[in-house]
Amino acid sequence: MEKFIRDRNIPSREGLRLYKGDLDNPLTKREFLFNRRGGRKRIKTQVKDFLVNFNKLCYTAYPDGTLQCKRYRRRSLGDIYSILYYYNDGKVTQKRVMQALYDLCKENKISRRYCPDVYKRVFWHRNSTSFLSAIQYVGQDFATDENGLKLEDFNFK
Numbered sequence: 001m002e003k004f005i006r007d008r009n010i011p012s013r014e015g016l017r018l019y020k021g022d023l024d025n026p027l028t029k030r031e032f033l034f035n036r037r038g039g040r041k042r043i044k045t046q047v048k049d050f051l052v053n054f055n056k057l058c059y060t061a062y063p064d065g066t067l068q069c070k071r072y073r074r075r076s077l078g079d080i081y082s083i084l085y086y087y088n089d090g091k092v093t094q095k096r097v098m099q100a101l102y103d104l105c106k107e108n109k110i111s112r113r114y115c116p117d118v119y120k121r122v123f124w125h126r127n128s129t130s131f132l133s134a135i136q137y138v139g140q141d142f143a144t145d146e147n148g149l150k151l152e153d154f155n156f157k
Contacts, residue, residue: 014063015086016079018054023065027058032087043092044100046084051075051110052125074115074122077101077145095156102154112151114143121145
């Protein structure tokens with residue numbers, strides 16, 4: 001069984017873009033891809049930085065400039081993959097993004113759950129590591145998402 005997301009979720013060749021404050025102020029590829037010392041970030045770090053930092057600061061828009069999502073929203077695999085696809089010039093695979101999400105979830109760096117509003121598993125920055133914040137996600141790893149995948153299916157190691 002192939003563990004990849006279905007074609008309907010694969011981004012267009014252009015991917016999604018991030019905009020700071022308004023749609024006239026795009027986030028540059030350099031700001032997204034490189035750390036303060038000038039080194040290129042790994043995919044896992046890009047995913048974490050997006051969910052921890054850029055998702056709070058930036059709107060998401062389609063290539064034609066149409067608003068896709070506001071700031072502070074929980075993001076699906078398709079959203080995250082599409083953003084990384086654009087900023088990495090198409091040189092990122094679904095497999096690498098899925099593995100990064102799996103690792104970050106297991107390290108308790110990000111949270112996840114199935115969202116009945118959009119019928120997708122969504123991810124966001126975990127603000128707390130307390131027992132009470134973690135207990136609400138018990139069982140979420142075993143629920144299937146919009147692609148028929150469990151969180152364990154994101155692990156390719």
